[in-house]
Amino acid sequence: DQQVKQNSPSLSVQEGRISILNCDYTNSMFDYFLWYKKYPAEGPTFLISISSIKDKNEDGRFTVFLNKSAKHLSLHIVPSQPGDSAVYFCAASADYGANSKLTFGKGITLSVRP
Amino acid sequence: NAGVMQNPRHLVRRRGQEARLRCSPMKGHSHVYWYRQLPEEGLKFMVYLQKENIIDESGMPKERFSAEFPKEGPSILRIQQVVRGDSAAYFCASSPALGTTNEKLFFGSGTQLSVL
Numbered sequence: 001d002q003q004v005k006q007n008s009p010s011l012s013v014q015e016g017r018i019s020i021l022n023c024d025y026t027n028s029m030f031d032y033f034l035w036y037k038k039y040p041a042e043g044p045t046f047l048i049s050i051s052s053i054k055d056k057n058e059d060g061r062f063t064v065f066l067n068k069s070a071k072h073l074s075l076h077i078v079p080s081q082p083g084d085s086a087v088y089f090c091a092a093s094a095d096y097g098a099n100s101k102l103t104f105g106k107g108i109t110l111s112v113r114p
Numbered sequence: 115n116a117g118v119m120q121n122p123r124h125l126v127r128r129r130g131q132e133a134r135l136r137c138s139p140m141k142g143h144s145h146v147y148w149y150r151q152l153p154e155e156g157l158k159f160m161v162y163l164q165k166e167n168i169i170d171e172s173g174m175p176k177e178r179f180s181a182e183f184p185k186e187g188p189s190i191l192r193i194q195q196v197v198r199g200d201s202a203a204y205f206c207a208s209s210p211a212l213g214t215t216n217e218k219l220f221f222g223s224g225t226q227l228s229v230l
Contacts, residue, residue: 041223104158
């Protein structure tokens with residue numbers, strides 16, 4: 001039973017364009033959402049998060065949008081850079097993310113073409 | 115994530131052997147989490163520990179798996195009598211204190227366990 005779904009396994013975009021990575025969830029108890037970036041042979045690193053009381057959070061080139069009614073969130077990267085090529089995991093937690101376990105999606109492999 | 119140290123990076127075991135995975139959290143962190151990533155899957159929560167206490171082990175298989183985080187030394191994830199299905203990447207993460215949000219969760223580089 002996958003509670004966090006990333007239905008597209010891969011995405012390829014041109015450098016300078018926008019990358020949009022999508023994520024859906026099913027558990028209504030989730031109230032905190034995070035995106036992690038992972039390079040091969042490394043652990044995930046935190047990228048950006050959003051609480052369920054917000055619908056948008058922005059940090060530099062990265063923006064996360066949350067649509068609670070649709071149980072959908074997306075990560076926008078603009079402009080995309082070759083160094084952004086990695087696997088991106090969407091993750092969710094309850095208790096507003098305080099020391100609680102994360103539920104991860106399967107990840108999306110982003111390739112940014114020079 | 116460079117501060118969370120996991121070893122070994124790669125571990126090869128034959129079926130029936132024991133696997134011990136070690137995790138040293140970042141300096142000052144007293145909370146440790148273990149996650150497992152099976153091939154083509156996302157990371158799945160296994161266990162959450164504080165020093166000398168298991169807080170949440172709802173993701174641990176009921177048999178053969180155990181975890182500890184002693185007062186001194188690293189956290190250990192122990193898998194007894196390994197089977198091929200245990201082959202996966204095992205990630206440890208640490209966070210500083212109770213009440214901190216998940217942004218403060220830092221992952222190690224993982225241990226790749228291969229069971230022959």
